[in-house]
Amino acid sequence: MTDGLIQTPVTILGGYLGAGKTTLVNHLLRNADGKRLAILVNDFGDIAIDADLIEAQSDDIISLSGGCVCCSYGNDLFMAMSDLAKMEPAPDLVVLEASGVALPGAIASSVSLLPDYCVEGIVVLADSETVRTRASDKYIGDTILRQLSDADILVMNKADLVDQDARASTLKWLREVSDGCRVIETQHAQVDPQILLLAIGDGTGANYSDAQPAHASQHATKFLEVSEPVEVQEFAEALLNGDPNLVRAKGFVPSHEGGLMTLQITGERIDISAAPAGAKPGLVTISLRNTQTARSA
Amino acid sequence: MADITIYSARKIITMNPARPFVTHVAVREGRILGVGSLEELQGWGAYELDERFNDKVIMPGLVEGHSHAMEGTLWRYTYVGFFDRMDPDGKKWSGAKDIEAVIQRLSEANDALDDPEAPLPGWSLDPIYFNNERVSREQLDRVSTTRPVGILHASGHIMNVNSKALEMAGLLKPGLNNPGIPLGADGLPTGELKGPDVMTPVGLHVGFDRDMLAADERGLIDFAKLCVRSGVTTATDLAARLPDEAVSMMTKVTARDNFPARIVSLRFHHGVTPEELIDHAKLLKTKSSDRLRLGMIKIVVDGSIQGFSARLRWPGYYNGATNGLWYIAPEHLRFILNAALRDGLHVHTHTNGDEATELVLDCMEEGLLAHPSPDHRFTLQHCQLADRAQFRRMAKLGMCVNLFANHHFYWGDEHYNLTVGPERATRMNACASALEHGVPMAIHSDAPITPLGPLFTAWAAVNRLTVSGRTQGEAEKISVADALYAITLGAAYTLKLDGEVGSIETGKCADFAILEDDPESVDPGDLKDVGVWGTVQGGRIFQASAL
Structure with missing residues (x-):
């Protein structure tokens, strides 16, 4: 598919106002851990960047030490992405914060048309306290439900603000309306950065084996050897079915049709493409630990 | 003296x-x-x-309450519309009546270009007049295989491109799975691109670049020429980002002795936070001048009906399409309306669907309780599907409406057959209902979506004919006198300019439309054909043929 063209991965963050998208963006910027992130936001409104991290700032771009940038796209997302594609070197990951009323699936569908980018996944945040009320709002309800059903991974945020019963019932409801999407429960949008940054690697897979989770309590990272050729789609589905807590996987898998394939799993999304030259078989998986995990078997 | x-x-x-x-x-x-x-x-x-x-017959200078200065910019691209249309220099482009004529027109433009790789953009295609026969990339390849060629549809929601353009955008390949990109029998895109999300990435390659939506200096001057040709002395530029450099340019250009129109440019809500929007509008208000009025806000609440992106109330679209899109969160809309009422800023809202209109009415009702404002004149723009209950609410809330009378002519048949069905199509753009309920009303072209020309717009509201020649909505026809009021004082009122323009009386601006005939005595069916000699703006005479 990629014909050897280097494509920058894009993760789309969706969710209605107040769900915690901006908090998650701020969290990622603080925990980029040497990765070069490009964050695209609709506006700089609530982005809080420590002043000492800012190297340069113009109307539309804030450059941060460590090579991260934050760009506001205003009413022209594609211009911003086209400008970003000229950045040298290319960022390791683009995180695109959709506006509160945008449908992240539609954005993903369009981003996937851009030759310089590939969609890594759609992460949709939901505010545990308000999401169900909003989903029945006469104006915005159907938009909320469309956002939730677009998700590859759902983040049930502000889980600390509701009691146990509400938490359990909201969790169950989120799974229902998202057709069984994997759900991460969080407070303050503190999603483990590894879950979003797993996309980043040098293409050989070797670096994954020694990846150390920043928040070991939140998830389990495993390195899977895959030496025998497999039917890759079935293999991926089996991984997902076999581990209800699996949220991400990335690596290289030998195909029964010959050759090595890149396999990426982001929640429910499975992407398979030809592996780059020099890639070695092996797969990194990230599973949530039970306390953080939200999927019934 | x-x-x-x-x-x-x-x-x-x-x-x-x-x-x-x-x-x-x-x-x-x-x-x-x-x-x-x-x-x-x-x-x-x-x-x-x-x-x-x-x-000649002199009328008050006409006021276009909903247009975009980019109409001036679009004329740099090849016009391939179905209808005859006049460009800023007065050249009348004959309508392209079939696909062959479109190809012919583009081929002539192709021959005039020296650089074989330069993009060739065209605009105003509308396949509904070709029995919905779609233009294919193979047909546009006949224009050129070396340069990217693209045509923007009249609706602004669809584009057709040639193979070269697809290739440059990396889309000339099988396996694409996007509802906005129809595929041909060969598995490759047909070249049609539906919706801004798929148009924009390809549009960049065919010459629809980032400056297209904003009028630059030449675009603004060309727009003003079109104003003179249509008798307009005050025109809105209804959705602009208005960064400092654009404001400086517009201030400089409009202040020139020979600039013939008053431009009312509204700050578009998109791309900034609601707080920033309010602050920017306040700042812009201080930069207002006689011929460049600033400080108003435009909020786009939903999409378009023919693009199926307008928000409709139950039962939704006639063809069963999924309900449309919100372009602003209700909370943000509520915040902006409240803050504007509190701070005395003037807001116009784009709502095409009746659900979007209902939301604005709800927010206004709430906002006005918190911030009573006896003369706010917030205006519902387009407001195409409002029913009589909504007009009653508008009247109670002191709102104005600017209805899209031209739309009824150009897309009325489409609405009847496809988008909203016969009943609602028959009462769309309900001018008579608005007036009956005492809602201050204007009517508009939304140029460049339809051509700038208030006399045509008045004709459309008076006759309610569709392209196919059907009268659609006898009960919503208005009189010639009401229509002429709507394109002068009616529109001026929605801009709070009715004390300055819109009528010819002592103390007001010497803004006149100079007409060849009397719109009050011609047959109402001929209203659109009343000739325009030019205008007088601020006492300065502008003859269309001498521009």
């Missing part, structure tokens, strides 16, 4: 009920000194009698 000029005319329609028709108007310092007979006006002192308009 400054010089007084008295103009005589065959008839002067003043829109002032105390003196509805006169023969003379006196002008001093760019303003109207008085109207009446020559004898009445002589009392003002020494004057010069100007008889050049003796065989």
Whole structure:
């Protein structure tokens, strides 16, 4: 598919106002851990960047030490992405914060048309306290439900603000309306950065084996050897079915049709493409630990 | 004492009920000194009698309450629309009546270009007039295989491109799975791109670049020329980002002695936070000048009906399409309306669907309880599907409406057959209902979506004909007098400019539309064909044929 063209991965963050998208963006910027992130936001409104991290700032771009940038796209997302594609070197990951009323699936569908980018996944945040009320709002309800059903991974945020019963019932409801999407429960949008940054690697897979989770309590990272050729789609589905807590996987898998394939799993999304030259078989998986995990078997 | 000029005319329609028709108007310092007979006006002192308009009819300068200055910019691209249309220089482009004519027109433009790789953009295609036969990339390849060629549809929601353009955008490949990109029998895209999300990435390659939506200096001047040709002396530029450099340019250009129109440019809500929007509008208000009015806000609430992106109430679209999109969160809309009411800022809202209109009405009701505002004149723009209950609410809430009368002509058949079905299509753009309920009303072109031309817009509201020649919605027709009011004082009222323009009476701006015929006495079916000689703006004379 990629014909050897280097494509920058894009993760789309969706969710209605107040769900915690901006908090998650701020969290990622603080925990980029040497990765070069490009964050695209609709506006700089609530982005809080420590002043000492800012190297340069113009109307539309804030450059941060460590090579991260934050760009506001205003009413022209594609211009911003086209400008970003000229950045040298290319960022390791683009995180695109959709506006509160945008449908992240539609954005993903369009981003996937851009030759310089590939969609890594759609992460949709939901505010545990308000999401169900909003989903029945006469104006915005159907938009909320469309956002939730677009998700590859759902983040049930502000889980600390509701009691146990509400938490359990909201969790169950989120799974229902998202057709069984994997759900991460969080407070303050503190999603483990590894879950979003797993996309980043040098293409050989070797670096994954020694990846150390920043928040070991939140998830389990495993390195899977895959030496025998497999039917890759079935293999991926089996991984997902076999581990209800699996949220991400990335690596290289030998195909029964010959050759090595890149396999990426982001929640429910499975992407398979030809592996780059020099890639070695092996797969990194990230599973949530039970306390953080939200999927019934 | 400054010089007084008295103009005589065959008839002067003043829109002032105390003196509805006169023969003379006196002008001093760019303003109207008085109207009446020559004898009445002589009392003002020494004057010069100007008889050049003796065989003309003078109306108040027309006011276009919903247009975009980018109409001036689009004329740099090849016009391939179905209807005859006049460009800023007065050249009348004949309509392209079939796909062959479109190809022919583009091929001529192709031959005029030296660089074989330069992009070739065209605009205003509308396949509904070709029995919905779609333009294919193979057809556009006949224009050129070396340069990217693309045509923007009249609706602004669809684009067709050639193979070269697809190739440059990396899309000339099988396996694409996007609802906005139809595929041909060969598994490759047909070249049609539906919706801004798929148009924009390819549009960049065919010459629809980032400056397209904003009028640059030349675009603004061309837009003003179109104003003169259509009798318009005050026109809105209804959705602009208005960064500092654009404001400086617009201030400079509009201040020139030969700039013939007053531009009212509204700050578009998108791309900034609601707080920033309010602050920016306040700042812009301080930069307002006579010919560049700033400080108003435009909020786009939903999409378009023919693009199926408007928000409709139950039962939704006639063809079963999924409900449309919100372009602003209700919370943000509520915040902006509240803050604007509190701070005395003036807001216009784009709502095409009736659910979007309902949301604005809800927010206004709430906002007005918190911030009573006796003369806010917030205006619902397009508001195409409002029913009578909504007009009753508008009246109670003190809102104005600017209905899209032209739309009824161009897309009325489409609405009848496809988007909203016969019943709602018949009452769309309900001008008579608005007036019956006492809602201050304007009517508009939304240029460049349809051509700038308030007399055409008035014709559309009076006759309610669709392209196919059907009268659609007899009950919502309005009188010629009401239509002429809507394109002068009606539109001026929605901009809070009715004290300055929109009628010919003492103290107001000397803004006139100079017409070849009398719109009040021609057959109402001929209203659109009343010739425009030009305008007088701020006492300055602009003859269309001499631009």
